[in-house]
Amino acid sequence: MSKIKELISWKFLLFIAISIILTNTPIIGNYFRVINTVIHESGHAIVALFGGKVHEISLFMNTEGVTYTSHSSWFGGFFTGAAGYIFSSLIAFLSFYFISRKKYKWLIIILLLFIGFNLVFWVRNFYGIFWLITFGAAFIFLLYKGTASIVEHFLLMIASILLVESITSSFTIFLLSFTQPYAAGDATGLAQATHIIPAQFWGIFFLSQAIAFAAAGFKIGSYRISK
Template sequence: MSFVRDKFSAKFFLFLAIAFILIHVPIIGNYVKIINTLIHETGHAIIALFGGKVETISLFMNSEGATISDQSTWMGSFFTSLAGYTFASFMAFLSFLLLRRKKEILLIDILLAFIFLNLIFWVRNPYGVFWLFSFACAFLFLLIKGSQGVRDYLLLLIAAILLVDSVQSTYEILFLSILQPQAAGDAANLAQLTGVLPAAFWGLFFFLQSLWFCFYGFKRGYYKVGI
């Protein structure tokens, strides 16, 4: 039994290593990282819809994104700002959970739903539209034309990218919240909304929750990857 777990663990870490290397490759890295950016911005948008509305979402070539929403209450603004990093970390965890439970089709449906929801309703900037359309076409082509093994490895790679980038992006926001708190994005917004809790607090919160989801994502992937 320990042999099986070691085999699973080795392949799990192999895909994490591949994902880590891939997201740091010039040009290609920024392109693949946008899958995490898409989920991050979608998290903002979903929460913004409760008591507010989403104006636009932009996805940029440098892998950054922006959601413009209209909130009428303090609570709406607070939870919308909180949602991006937490939703991205949760989706990384959920991806491995679905793979472990052999719910590959459900994971595919969720990813495609995010893509087409943004393409139809929110994303309007040229690069964002290009990314959504090109990724959807490539994703669908590999799923339709590729073998079962290709599909499983593709989904595993996407899950690994989500997990690695969710941790890396929260580490970056933690670092920025300490050195340049006014430029720390969601952490800066939350600091302004709460008044008493600084950006560094929210940067640390985002980083710790990503580690928590990473740990449980590992536990789910540990048993699935070798299948």
């Protein structure tokens, strides 16, 4: 049993290594990293729908994204601002959860729902539409034509990218919250919203939750993903 677990662990680590190499490859790396941007911005948008409105989402080639929302209350704006990084970490964890139980179809459908909602309702810039159509087409192909092996390994790669990006993006905000607290994205926004809780606290919070979800994903990926 220990040897089996060791082999499984190595498979998980192999895909993490592949995802790190892939996401750092010029041009194509950014293309794959946008999947995390879509999840992140969708997190903002979904939470904003509860008592607010989503106006537009923009996705860019450099992996940056912007969600334009309005809210009827302070609480709506606060939770919308906090949702992005948490959502990215949660979906990364759930991806490994579904893969570990061989629920590949369910995971593809969930990711297609994110893509579909963004394409139909929110994203309007050219690159964003291009990315959603091309990546969505790849998932549709997997859903109907992909072999079990191809589907599993492609989804493992996507889950690994989401896991790596959830940590690296949170780490970037963590660093910015200390070096540039007035230009640290969501951490700055939450600091401005609360007035008394500084950006550094939110940088630490975002990084901590990312590590916690990553640890849970690592446990699942190391000991429950077979073959």
